[in-house]
Amino acid sequence: MNNNVIDQSKDITILELLDRVLNKGVILTGDIVISVADIDLVYLGVKLMLSSVETMEQLKKGKTIKES
Amino acid sequence: MSENKILFNTGSLDGLSEEIGKLTNNDESRLKLTPDNADSGLAKLVLTLVELIRKLVEKQAMRRVDGGSLTDEEIERLGETLMKLELKMEELKKHFNLTDRDLNINLGPLGDLM
Amino acid sequence: MEKMIYALLSVKKESDRLDSMLIGMQGISGANLYSLPVDEITAVVSDTTRAGLITDSTNAITFAGVIEALSQEFTLLPMRFGSLMESTGAILKMLERNYPDVQQNLQQVEDMLEFGLKVFCDSEKLRADLMEKSEIGTKTTVLSTPEVKNSVYRDWVNKKLKEHRLEELLLTHVDSVVAAITEHLSRMNAVCKFKKMLTETTIIDALFLLKKDMKTELMQAVGNLQKQYPGLNFVMTGPWPPYNFVEITIK
Numbered sequence: 001m002n003n004n005v006i007d008q009s010k011d012i013t014i015l016e017l018l019d020r021v022l023n024k025g026v027i028l029t030g031d032i033v034i035s036v037a038d039i040d041l042v043y044l045g046v047k048l049m050l051s052s053v054e055t056m057e058q059l060k061k062g063k064t065i066k067e068s
Numbered sequence: 069m070s071e072n073k074i075l076f077n078t079g080s081l082d083g084l085s086e087e088i089g090k091l092t093n094n095d096e097s098r099l100k101l102t103p104d105n106a107d108s109g110l111a112k113l114v115l116t117l118v119e120l121i122r123k124l125v126e127k128q129a130m131r132r133v134d135g136g137s138l139t140d141e142e143i144e145r146l147g148e149t150l151m152k153l154e155l156k157m158e159e160l161k162k163h164f165n166l167t168d169r170d171l172n173i174n175l176g177p178l179g180d181l182m
Numbered sequence: 183m184e185k186m187i188y189a190l191l192s193v194k195k196e197s198d199r200l201d202s203m204l205i206g207m208q209g210i211s212g213a214n215l216y217s218l219p220v221d222e223i224t225a226v227v228s229d230t231t232r233a234g235l236i237t238d239s240t241n242a243i244t245f246a247g248v249i250e251a252l253s254q255e256f257t258l259l260p261m262r263f264g265s266l267m268e269s270t271g272a273i274l275k276m277l278e279r280n281y282p283d284v285q286q287n288l289q290q291v292e293d294m295l296e297f298g299l300k301v302f303c304d305s306e307k308l309r310a311d312l313m314e315k316s317e318i319g320t321k322t323t324v325l326s327t328p329e330v331k332n333s334v335y336r337d338w339v340n341k342k343l344k345e346h347r348l349e350e351l352l353l354t355h356v357d358s359v360v361a362a363i364t365e366h367l368s369r370m371n372a373v374c375k376f377k378k379m380l381t382e383t384t385i386i387d388a389l390f391l392l393k394k395d396m397k398t399e400l401m402q403a404v405g406n407l408q409k410q411y412p413g414l415n416f417v418m419t420g421p422w423p424p425y426n427f428v429e430i431t432i433k
Contacts, residue, residue: 008081013073015088016298016419018239021246024425025262026190028276028432073422075297075397076404079415087302087383130346133339147335150342 111164115157116171122157126150185227185273186210187265188248189258189423192288193217193224200224200256207251210244218270220277223284226252227273230266237264253423257292259284259430260423280432287430294373294391296427297400297420301359301386308385308413312351353378356385362410363388366403370396373427385414391427 077084129146132138138146161167186209193200197219204215209228218225226248242263249260267273277284356378363386364374372392380387392400401418408416 008085009072009074009077011085012081012088012417013419014239014243015085016073016422017246018242020422020425021242021249021260021263022237023262024428025260026265026428026430026432027262028187028265028267073419074417075420076401076408076416076418078408079302079417084302084415084417087381088300126342127346130339130343133343134346143339144333144335147333147339151335151338 108164112166112170115160115164115166119157119171122153126154183229184266184268185270186230186245187261187267187273188215188226188228188245189252189260190277190284190288191217191224191226191252192222192257192292193219194222196256197224200226203252203255207248208244209248210241215248218273218277220274220281223277223281223288225273225277227270249423257288258423259287259291259428260425276432280430283430284432287428291391291424291427293394294424294427295394295397295421296424297390297392297397297418298422299363299386299388299390299404299416299418300384301388302383302415302417303385303413305382305385308355309348309352311413312355313348316347316351352385359386359411359414360388363407366407367392367400370399370403372396372400375426389426391424394421397421 129150133143133146161171188209191200197217200217204217204226207215209215211231213228213230215226215228218227245263249258252258253260267276360376360378363376367374367390370392372390375389377387379385390400397420404416404418408414
């Protein structure tokens with residue numbers, strides 16, 4: 001393995017990690033303070049709107065893709 | 069946290085980190101509205117949504133055409149309308165100096181908008 | 183001073199072990215970590231400074247590192263980055279209020295690990311292959327009746343229809359890959375989540391939650407999938423704390 005490959009896999013690991021820690025996990029709501037420094041409000045708004053579009057699509061299809 | 073978490077991969081990693089980067093939050097594709105770019109920022113936001121809806125309509129229309137329930141005349145008119153919409157959209161994009169890429173928003177974990 | 187919460191742990195009789203583990207660790211901005219227990223659930227927190235509130239990768243990686251280390255020893259629910267509460271008292275009250283939900287979520291992830299599997303493809307090549315195998319390329323798509331003369335509009339519809347059919351074909355193919363993944367994992371009793379067609383080249387983003395001792399078997403399964411689909415690129419990451427398998431919004 002050359003250094004370049006190691007760097008790239010580290011890179012991927014970090015991206016995967018950031019995706020999880022910033023977007024997943026237990027969410028606090030209500031009167032609880034949430035850090036909003038750096039968060040682009042327009043982006044967030046559009047994202048929220050679209051995730052509800054996605055949910056609607058799934059409801060229309062009558063199922064979510066989830067198996068156990 | 070420098071531990072390598074890749075458990076399985078046989079292919080090349082070239083371009084892969086870039087691709088994964090697209091799936092996570094990155095700055096470049098965010099809509100940024102500031103006083104200086106309010107005009108083009110707003111155009112970008114509005115056109116992004118218009119383009120999304122136009123594509124949805126087009127997709128739905130093709131489903132109907134594929135379903136075979138439309139008459140020739142209906143298909144003809146549908147084609148005319150959608151084609152004109154597409155051309156109009158091209159004009160608007162040119163006018164505001166926007167590319168297809170500009171009109172796509174990276175939705176982080178949701179992937180690309182279009 | 184505000185408290186940042188890292189994770190909610192299931193701690194039964196090992197609270198001493200947790201506390202001694204926390205002594206050797208540091209939170210965001212080097213802050214001390216400490217535990218706030220309510221019966222069998224413990225929140226791991228630290229005091230935060232203003233610098234600790236900034237969403238940057240240094241802070242996020244530190245945050246994730248704490249969760250990662252704790253997850254090696256305890257069953258836990260990771261908190262999303264930026265979960266702050268104003269005081270110790272508020273956190274204890276929050277734990278009491280949400281106790282049954284948190285307890286239930288903890289039970290679901292007990293001794294389980296999360297793995298991510300992304301499937302990439304050369305989308306142009308895949309499209310070309312699918313096109314070749316199907317009749318889209320050759321078959322006249324919308325049949326015009328003789329009295330309707332060909333028009334630009336109809337040509338346009340035909341072009342779009344071709345694209346539409348190719349997309350449908352691609353989606354069917356992706357579905358078959360998802361089905362193959364599900365089948366390969368069927369004996370592992372895994373909880374699976376799939377997202378399809380995220381970008382041009384990421385055709386599947388799958389998440390699995392499965393028992394710790396299933397890791398080798400999972401890697402074997404992915405190896406077999408890679409053999410079955412040599413044109414696709416399977417990349418598996420993990421093990422991760424169960425970030426994607428907490429189904430709870432705390433009030």
